[in-house]
Amino acid sequence: MENRQQWGTRAGFILAAAGSAIGLGNIWRFPGVAYENGGGAFFFPYLFALLTAGIPLLVMEFAIGHKYRGSAPLSLSRIHKNAEWIGWWQVLISFVISTYYSVVIAWALSYTVFSFNLKWGEDTESFLFKNYLHLADKPGQLGGISLNVLIPLVIVWIVTLGVLYKGVKKGIELANKIFLPTLVVLFLIIVIRAVTLDGALEGLNVFFKPDWDQIMSGKVWIAAYGQIFFSLSIAFAIMVTYASYLPQKSDLTNNAFITGFANSGFELLAGIGVFSALGFLAQQQGVTVDKVVSSGVGLAFVVFPKIINEFPTLNAFFGVLFFLSLTLAGLTSLISICETYIAGIQEKFGVSRTKSVLFGGGVAALLSLFFASHGGLYLLDVVDYFINNFGIALAGLVEVVVIAWVVRELNNLQEHANSVSDIMLGAWWKVCLSVITPLVLGYMMVDNIRTNIK
């Protein structure tokens, strides 16, 4: 087989896979999802989803990439010539995500810089999202782009495409070796600060308080599986592509467990940090924690600035730390999303990496300007909603059904993974992928369609 690029070290691969998994979703999505779906009781469905779908699928994607040595479209076409489109579909989803994920990172970078200069403690108004970034959240207002967004967006793309241009070992691996440990250290400092704030305990109580009644509801289980899929970057063509750069002798199953647990560990840490901070804010405002809970863009860019503004000291320091963390968490994920199409284009059309980076990355960067402009926030919400509710679950469903039932590839993949791994995959693995995962994903799809038709 052709001379394929390779990771330099095992740690390099694990950091890159974890870097992809650990992203904005861990920080702003998980805490809110857990809170809304039973708090402490959510951990059971969540852990169940991790063990029955998350890690088994991760092993499967690692095995596909490693055995067939190609990005998702190429690997799938090597499994069966009619399966290539599944890979392209996933690549397309990644492509679309990259056009707006990059903008969110640009906002975070912008806030990082802005955090230095803000008159913390007194000047709250100017830190408001819409004022500073000039984003209107109404449709029909697409217009100019604030320099506060454009400049960081250009930087985000230059860094991302620069890393990808450098290739697997000197680019992706090196970037993750620097960004991910830095992220963990910065984030730990924030979490330690957060749990020692007044009111933190109340926030944690709200986060962990189990609501056992909820655990029987289908919605909670769907949320758990949804979170695991999104968070582990499964069915985005990413993990297949990354695993295709592993050397022949690589422990796939073990690597999947490490990646899965590292991601969930970070997620839990983020939940603790976010809810401690929310508890503090609630106390400052004299309201209950439930009144201040939020997630997503609002949590990161509206509520967090408010929280940091209330900090007794070192506001600028923590402001910079928080937004830099978001930036780094986002960048390592963005790099992985873009690598799917850069590798895909390169292999499909036999062009050089440079050309593929310039073309694929260039088009994505241009499209990202739409989301960066006035009114882009509205567009971003709409696209994100469809990608999350239809794109991902469906892409995952088709992938497992085709692999498990149509081309019946699970036995080959099991044999392949077992030939290189310490942990042996048994029948449980196939049951998870051929029965549990398709059922859950199928149910998720039906439920999404139902709620959307209503």
Ligand code: PHE
């Ligand atoms: N897994 C990343 C997160 O939790 C996000 C992501 C989504 C990364 C899709 C790549 C593709 O934020």
